[in-house]
Amino acid sequence: MKYRQLTKEQFEGLHEEFAHFLATQSIDAKEWTQIKKEKPTVAEDEMNVFSDVVWDDVLTKTAYIEHFSERSVNLFKCEDDEIHRIAIKITWDINLLEQKGFEWLMQNPMDNSVEIFKGSKPYNSERNLEVFDLIEKGSSISKGEIFEYFNTLVS
Template identity: 75%
Template sequence: MKYRQLTKEQFDSLHKEFATFLATQSIDVKEWNLIKKEKPNVAEDEMNIFSDIVWDDVLTKTKYVEHYSKTSANLFKCDANQMHRIAIKVNWDINLLEQEGFEWLVKNPMDNSVDIFRGSKAYTTNRNKEIFDLIEKGSIISKGEIFEYFSQLIG
């Protein structure tokens, strides 16, 4: 397995897609229920394969991810061959996880208490795997508005 199995909630929300996936393997609902009951390891394998397909699709389409802590933000732009990062550190008691703190940062990005760094690196393993690792560590997929905002600010 390349990533991790989807959660029960994710499988529930992708119920139709999973049924289609099983149908491509000539497995109908009746047979699927039998496999789950009599061959749980085969059912697990099918769920793992489907999970990898879904993750690959999502990660391939992902262009931006963000990770926030109380006093820092890490914004990533994921190009085909390299990842660009804008790291923001606020050096006073502010909470970027709260709306008020985040709004303060957006309005005061050049304040003396704000350090902004920029960097880029080529992927060391596999693009999708590196993005997945960021997500597993708490990053969220975004549309990139915040990355682009800060990118324009710092030139």
């Protein structure tokens, strides 16, 4: 398995796609029920393959991810060959996880208590694996507005 198995909730949300995936392998609902009951390892393998297909599709389409903590923000732009990072650190007592703190940062990006660092690097391994690792460590997929806003400020 390349990534991790989808959660039960994710499978439920993708039940139609999973049914189609099974149908491409000539497995209907009745046969799937039988496989789950009589061959749980085969069922697990099918779920793992489907999970990898879904993750690969999602990660390939992911262009931006972000990670917020109380006093810092890491913004990433995930291109094909390299990843760009903008790291923002706040040096006074504010919580960026709260709406008030986030709004303060967006309105005061050049304040003396805001430190912004920018860098880029090629991927060390496969792109999607590195993006997946960042998501597993708490980053969220985003549309990139915050990255682009700070990118224009520091360019």
